[in-house]
Amino acid sequence: MHELGVVHRTITRATEADVKALSAFGVSTIHEAMGRLGLMRPYIRPVYPGAKVCGTAVTVLLQPGDNWMLHVAAEQVQPGDVVVAACTTESEDGFFGDLLATSLRAQGAEGLIIDGGCRDVETLQEMDFPVFSRAINSKGTVKATVGSVNVPVVCANALVNPGDVVIGDVDGVVVVPAARAAEVAAAARTREDNEENKRQRLAAGELGLDIYSMRERLTAAGLRYTD
Numbered sequence: 235m236h237e238l239g240v241v242h243r244t245i246t247r248a249t250e251a252d253v254k255a256l257s258a259f260g261v262s263t264i265h266e267a268m269g270r271l272g273l274m275r276p277y278i279r280p281v282y283p284g285a286k287v288c289g290t291a292v293t294v295l296l297q298p299g300d301n302w303m304l305h306v307a308a309e310q311v312q313p314g315d316v317v318v319a320a321c322t323t324e325s326e327d328g329f330f331g332d333l334l335a336t337s338l339r340a341q342g343a344e345g346l347i348i349d350g351g352c353r354d355v356e357t358l359q360e361m362d363f364p365v366f367s368r369a370i371n372s373k374g375t376v377k378a379t380v381g382s383v384n385v386p387v388v389c390a391n392a393l394v395n396p397g398d399v400v401i402g403d404v405d406g407v408v409v410v411p412a413a414r415a416a417e418v419a420a421a422a423r424t425r426e427d428n429e430e431n432k433r434q435r436l437a438a439g440e441l442g443l444d445i446y447s448m449r450e451r452l453t454a455a456g457l458r459y460t461d
């Protein structure tokens with residue numbers, strides 16, 4: 235976030251196997267499985283219903299109202315990447331639309347996460363090119379000031395290093411450090427198996443109060459029942 239005017243061409247991506255393992259889980263499960271870390275702020279939303287993405291981060295540091303670096307980033311994309319664009323300060327301009335989506339897809343990108351605005355949403359939906367953004371905004375941008383590509387960025391409150399795994403769905407966007415990807419995928423599997431057991435018991439009418447042995451602690455906390 236502090237290096238301006240730099241493109242790192244060599245990055246270490248999480249392995250394909252780890253990305254595939256994480257892609258089986260939702261954002262909420264992954265965020266819990268990694269110790270309630272890695273979540274972007276909830277103002278980042280899918281631009282159309284059903285948008286989902288999972289892949290390795292190519293990071294972009296944008297300047298406000300300027301989308302030059304997205305064109306620079308397109309050249310660094312490899313199949314399976316997700317472009318993650320942060321900005322040096324808050325900006326909700328429409329940095330991205332269907333032309334850039336066409337370019338990113340041609341390079342193999344899976345989607346875009348942007349702490350800024352996005353436009354051409356109807357076409358993005360037709361293309362099924364998933365974008366998660368902080369705004370939908372027609373306002374155009376210029377190409378005048380350099381930022382960086384593949385530097386560590388803070389995007390909507392989450393630290394993203396190039397090569398990390400980013401997962402987006404209707405619940406939000408979570409970032410898993412490349413070095414933790416296998417461990418987090420295993421923890422997510424355990425968590426999901428455990429949830430399936432709870433789901434069945436709750437559906438059968440058992441109460442959370444009993445499944446989680448809450449009664450004693452509630453009494454100790456001073457909860458009283460009256461008839």
Ligand SMILES: O=C([O-])CC(=O)C(=O)O
Binds near residue numbers: 301330331333374
């Ligand atoms: O071209 C731009 O500045 C952004 C856009 O609308 C597109 O990529 O289609």
Ligand SMILES: [Mg+2]
Binds near residue numbers: 331332333353
């Ligand atoms: Mg456009």
